[in-house]
Amino acid sequence: MKYIHAVPNFSEGSNKDVIEEIVNQVRDIEGIKVIDYFPDPDFNRTVVELIGKPAVVKEALLNMAGKVFELIDMEKQTGNHPRIGALDTLPIFPLARISLEECIEFAEELGKEIYDRYKVPIYFSGENARTEERKNLDFIRKGQYEGLKVVIHQPERAPDLGEPVLHKKAGATIISASQSGHVSVNVILGTNNLSIAKNIAKAVRGPSGGFSTVRSLGIYFEERNLTAVSMTMLDTNKTPIYRVLKLIELEAERYGIPIVSTQLVGTLHQDALINCAEYFLKIENFNYDQIIENHLADL
Template identity: 35%
Template sequence: MNTTKEECVTLSKKLGKKVGEELKIPVYLYEDSASLPERVSLSNIRKGEFENFASKIKSEQWKPDFGPSEIHPSAGVVAIGCREYLIAFNVNLGTDKIEIADRISRSIRHISGGFRYVKALGFRLEDRDIVQISMNMTNYKKTPLFRVFEVIKSEAERYGVPIVGSEIVGLTPLQALAEVAEHYLRLEKFSCSAILEKRVLDFIADRDK
């Protein structure tokens, strides 16, 4: 937690160089490590999917940052970069109509004009007979969970559909959830330092330096 973003960018470039030169795997740097603006987004790098990458990698525009300009026969291509924590956040809707999830997903994801740091798709959960808005939150500091949740709730109400649940898949930063509590509980002058477990962990980290 004490490592700076600049240090992570430097490490990612060193790793990319090592992977490219020693393992002969094409490497693209992305997000904060990106060498070009069009390589910041991983989806831009992946565009065309693996089937079309053999020709894409040969073009000057998409020459790898490190390694050869040809796909490795067993390892393929790798993207390495420094980025903010990614939170996999899903919201479940009380309907089986996938078109509603698709419409709401389009309204919140960046590529369709929504939130800058949200990637979203609608999915059907066959076992529960409902639909889900599945999201990757790529920068919770600039686009907090509660803000996206409120927009989804508002959009769902337009279609007469309730939110029946939400979930976070995998790990998430404490700060992201603390912001949700601060927002919905209207906490005044609140910070993560007021959380007992956070204070204990900080104490242990300082003690072990």
């Protein structure tokens, strides 16, 4: 049996009734497991993680898309997280006994069906990107919903599916397939000075001189009166979490501030944490047979 991993992100993180109604579209369905979902009121965004059989996942995501488009109005939506649409991103990853090529085809079919059914413009990113630039979410999202409305008629900013105009309520959706999932990490800083967080984020992210596989921004958590470097890590094998954390520590020392904590948003492969354990514990000659749970599959 083949299994796929999908991580839809929609642009609502505060209204519990709306969030629950949207997530209900993928809950309690045979052939799907919702691992968890992560509403963030500061970002005004919710990340949903689910796994399941491709055909069942596709129909559930189509239903979820319809509910998102019904309940979220981008003309009224605001938040700290960059976005261009109500169902902002919909990344797809292979999980078990399914190839990346099959996931690329799945993403293509899903994008076409979302457009055919709801007339929401589609941008393809990741392995589905039509150009090298569109592999980068920052390029597609430049100017966000408000800015994209103004330039979407330009050929380099037009959607891959649909007319060069945003849906009047739902904006546009970015769909992609990639080999491995992104890891979302928030490093909480011991300061409420947003300028410091933004400066550190600039030092970390690839386009401004940091790590090529990291995208980051400085944000303010109002409820905690603290700031954070919020990161999307595109490849934790090429750029381990510990390496980025050490850079953030060094940059924070310049301002005399500590790192309070680190938040992991969503799931990640155990490799990402094992790399950190090897580094910080200085483990010699580690191998995966030393993790007892890894032997369960042989029973």
